[in-house]
Amino acid sequence: MYKCYKVYMETALISRGQVAELLTLDICIDAVESAFRLLGEGKVARPETLGVHVADGGFHVKAGAAALDREWFAAKINANFPRNPDRFGLPTIQGLVCLFDAENGEPLALLDSTELTALRTAAATGVAAKHLARPDSTTATVVGCGRQGKAQLRALGRVLQLGRAFALDADPARAEGYANDMASELAIEVTPVEDLPFALSETDVLVTCTPSRTPFVRRKDVRPGTFIAAVGADDEGKHEIEEALMAASVVVVDLLPQAALIGDLHHAIARGHMRVEDVRAELGAVVAGRAPGRTSLEEITIFDSTGIALQDLVAAVAVYERALGRAARFNFAG
Amino acid sequence: MYKCYKVYMETALISRGQVAELLTLDICIDAVESAFRLLGEGKVARPETLGVHVADGGFHVKAGAAALDREWFAAKINANFPRNPDRFGLPTIQGLVCLFDAENGEPLALLDSTELTALRTAAATGVAAKHLARPDSTTATVVGCGRQGKAQLRALGRVLQLGRAFALDADPARAEGYANDMASELAIEVTPVEDLPFALSETDVLVTCTPSRTPFVRRKDVRPGTFIAAVGADDEGKHEIEEALMAASVVVVDLLPQAALIGDLHHAIARGHMRVEDVRAELGAVVAGRAPGRTSLEEITIFDSTGIALQDLVAAVAVYERALGRAARFNFAG
Numbered sequence: 318m319y320k321c322y323k324v325y326m327e328t329a330l331i332s333r334g335q336v337a338e339l340l341t342l343d344i345c346i347d348a349v350e351s352a353f354r355l356l357g358e359g360k361v362a363r364p365e366t367l368g369v370h371v372a373d374g375g376f377h378v379k380a381g382a383a384a385l386d387r388e389w390f391a392a393k394i395n396a397n398f399p400r401n402p403d404r405f406g407l408p409t410i411q412g413l414v415c416l417f418d419a420e421n422g423e424p425l426a427l428l429d430s431t432e433l434t435a436l437r438t439a440a441a442t443g444v445a446a447k448h449l450a451r452p453d454s455t456t457a458t459v460v461g462c463g464r465q466g467k468a469q470l471r472a473l474g475r476v477l478q479l480g481r482a483f484a485l486d487a488d489p490a491r492a493e494g495y496a497n498d499m500a501s502e503l504a505i506e507v508t509p510v511e512d513l514p515f516a517l518s519e520t521d522v523l524v525t526c527t528p529s530r531t532p533f534v535r536r537k538d539v540r541p542g543t544f545i546a547a548v549g550a551d552d553e554g555k556h557e558i559e560e561a562l563m564a565a566s567v568v569v570v571d572l573l574p575q576a577a578l579i580g581d582l583h584h585a586i587a588r589g590h591m592r593v594e595d596v597r598a599e600l601g602a603v604v605a606g607r608a609p610g611r612t613s614l615e616e617i618t619i620f621d622s623t624g625i626a627l628q629d630l631v632a633a634v635a636v637y638e639r640a641l642g643r644a645a646r647f648n649f650a651g
Numbered sequence: 652m653y654k655c656y657k658v659y660m661e662t663a664l665i666s667r668g669q670v671a672e673l674l675t676l677d678i679c680i681d682a683v684e685s686a687f688r689l690l691g692e693g694k695v696a697r698p699e700t701l702g703v704h705v706a707d708g709g710f711h712v713k714a715g716a717a718a719l720d721r722e723w724f725a726a727k728i729n730a731n732f733p734r735n736p737d738r739f740g741l742p743t744i745q746g747l748v749c750l751f752d753a754e755n756g757e758p759l760a761l762l763d764s765t766e767l768t769a770l771r772t773a774a775a776t777g778v779a780a781k782h783l784a785r786p787d788s789t790t791a792t793v794v795g796c797g798r799q800g801k802a803q804l805r806a807l808g809r810v811l812q813l814g815r816a817f818a819l820d821a822d823p824a825r826a827e828g829y830a831n832d833m834a835s836e837l838a839i840e841v842t843p844v845e846d847l848p849f850a851l852s853e854t855d856v857l858v859t860c861t862p863s864r865t866p867f868v869r870r871k872d873v874r875p876g877t878f879i880a881a882v883g884a885d886d887e888g889k890h891e892i893e894e895a896l897m898a899a900s901v902v903v904v905d906l907l908p909q910a911a912l913i914g915d916l917h918h919a920i921a922r923g924h925m926r927v928e929d930v931r932a933e934l935g936a937v938v939a940g941r942a943p944g945r946t947s948l949e950e951i952t953i954f955d956s957t958g959i960a961l962q963d964l965v966a967a968v969a970v971y972e973r974a975l976g977r978a979a980r981f982n983f984a985g
Contacts, residue, residue: 330664332985365701369724371716371753376724378712382705390703390710392728394749396756404755411756413749413983415728419705421738422730422745427761429983645981649747649763651666 326423327646331636333429339639340436340632342443342468342475348631349440350447350604353571355383356627357601357608364626366575374398375552376412381626388419391630393430399528408464410434414633424649426637430629433636437628439468441571441600442524442546443476445620448603448610449569450544454521455480460513460534460557461527461549462486462495469524469548474503481506483516487527514538525549525557532584536562541615548622550581557581558619560590566617568596569603569610572625580621660757661980665970667763673973674770674966676777676802676809682965683774684781684938687905689717690961691935691942698960700909708732710746715960722753725964727764733862742798744768748967758983760971764963767970771962773802775905775934776858776880777810779954782937782944783903784878788855789814794847794868794891795861795883796820796829803858803882808837815840817850821861848872859883859891866918870896875949882956884915891915892953894924900951902930903937903944906959914955 331339355361364381380392395412402409412430417423446454454477459466462484470482482499484507486492492509500507510516517523517538525534526548534545536559545566549557563585570576577583577593585591598608600620611618637644665673689695698715714726729746736743746764751757780788788811793800796818804816816833818841820826826843834841844850851857851872859868860882868879870893879900883891897919904910911917911927919925932942934954945952971978 330981330983332981332983334985362703362705365703367699367701367712367714369696369699369714369716371696371722371724373754374756376714376716376726376751376753376756378701378714378726380701380703380710380712380728382703382710388705390705390730392710392712392726394714394726394751394758396724396751398754398756401755407755407757411758411984413758413761415747415749417710417728417730419710420707420732421735421741422708422710422732423741424728424745424747427747427983431984647664647666647979647981649664649666649761650745650765651668 326425327648328424329426329637329640329644329646331426331428331640331644333432335640335644336429336432336636339636340433342436342440342471344635345436345440345632346443346472346475348635349437349628350444352627352631353444353601353604357599357605361627373400379626379629381630382419383627383630385634389630389634390417390419391415391626391633393626393629395430395434414629416633416637426633428633428636433629433632435465435468437632438465438548438622438624439472441622441628442469442548442620443472444604445546445569445600446473446522446544447476449618449620450477450522451542451614454544456520457522458483458516458520460485460525462491465526466495467499469526470499470503473522477522479505483508483510483520485510485513485516527557528555529557530554532556532559534562535559536565539617541617543617545619546622547581547619550579551623552579553583556584560585560588563619564590566619568619568621569598569600570596570621571600571623573599575623576621580623582621660759661982662758663760663971663974663978663980665760665762665974665978667766669974669978670763670766670970673970674767676770676774676805678969679770679774679966680777680806680809682969683771683962684778686961686965687778687935687938691933691939695961707734713960713963715964716753717961717964719968723964723968724751724753725749725960725967727960727963729764729768748963750967750971760967762967762970767963767966769799769802771966772799772882772956772958773806775956775962776803776882776954777806778938779880779903779934780807780856780878781810783952783954784811784856785876785948788878790854791856792817792850792854794819794859796825799860800829801833803860804833804837807856811856813839817842817844817854819844819847819850861891862889863891864888866890866893868896869893870899873951875951877951879953880956881915881953884913885957886913887917890918894919894922897953898924900953902953902955903932903934904930904955905934905957907933909957910955914957916955
């Protein structure tokens, strides 16, 4: 039998700084949109996930495969330790994306996941906003003024003509710092506020990206036509959007079984306000044109974002292809 | 608030050759036995797994956490591409073990998984043989003369006083090469044979480590008192041990839900020969002294081995601690 002996590839090692340098939001939004389109067209396997809890936090693995220019597999291992910033000066989210060749199983690249997770999460909001926000949206509110909150506002700025934004945080000083930073970065008016109902009365697009375990966005405060990206809830305990607001809105999710388990959708279902069938669609179906996005200027639309492996995969591929020839390398097979 | 800013650790990178050099079978058997003991004592979380199928193979992730000298988390990502050796000259199994600090989520080490998987699998057989084989066992038979078959016989040699062995393979030339290699390495008589019933008539300990999808070990051929390590079946399609033989034997598994899903146990249950309750115990309970192992010289004992994350974790920790100061390093947080 003829055997084709392949030369072992070395695995590329890509740091947080390199990810930040190589993965622009525009690249990431395009990649994430195509990932959702493939999912919506049924052209990729449904991604998988597992979780392991430990005393001070937990680990989640999200894994998926997709045929793009070639066959890829990616597994992201993220550690989530909420007390890390205070205890150790470490980020809450740390981890690695492991990118493999899905034709022969070789490990192609290992990428720090901290920046990549922030960017691909923001990119999903950008994609959702394209399809679910009113095109004339100009005013955004961001609740949760951390690293993710910055990436979220940047992503909205790539897909909407934002003129101003409100910034809220449990720590008012943090909201103030955020407002200063983002105003000068995006050249829009950014106002730190403490009164969410006031901000919502002038808001077209709301992003929630907090670790809250109690819902704080109420139906009575949200005006018609608002688009909400509900980003914070990514485990069964986190909760940002009141169940009645979920039930009164058009809800689009990234991955239905996952959102029903760990998203804000989970709470609306658990308390009898919604059924799984009440969800309009997965974002992929909307992007693929198989389900409607926003259908009127009046409806409130909510994107329940829990984060899926395909976002990590396409973002990692985008970085890997740009890092080729520049990344450090290690031969694990050696 | 006082903040303790931790210096970012660099992640250790450990190649296949270093794993082979640093992880001896004795170290690995000790580590794997203590992992099963912790599991049997209920001192570790039950490990988790996920799988993604692709056209030519698939990927599995096995993840678990354990408190040893410190808190650890490990996720092993293994690619399984059965046609790799013929198509690309690559191993069937490739992958990485990602070892994390489970107090703050930092990635401590990345290890090639090929050799580690072979050794931790063989080590589990060694641990099982200590508890389930007759102590006077001297004759082993190994079916499946690949890399794993070699590690298996080596592991048996560490825990039993072997005097001779039989070697079988679908490819007789491979069995012959195996017999030559292992005879000189272990200084015992190793005979390549093609007649399994003949070999079994003189066998105390049988290891099956093949990719077979049809059972080939039959009840009528196995003599009383035999210990069988059923290692090959690790997905729902693989099958080595006849259902009637499973039902007639004392069955011990590594992880009950997993063996019931993908081990030889799965087939015995699916075809009505066994119920989950017929399994004597998980190996961990036997090691911890909470369930009996072999209770007579006459019974046939079977260890249904499907492979669990804790084996990978303890093996990776053993390598990592020995590699400190010698391994290459990369700063993913940089």
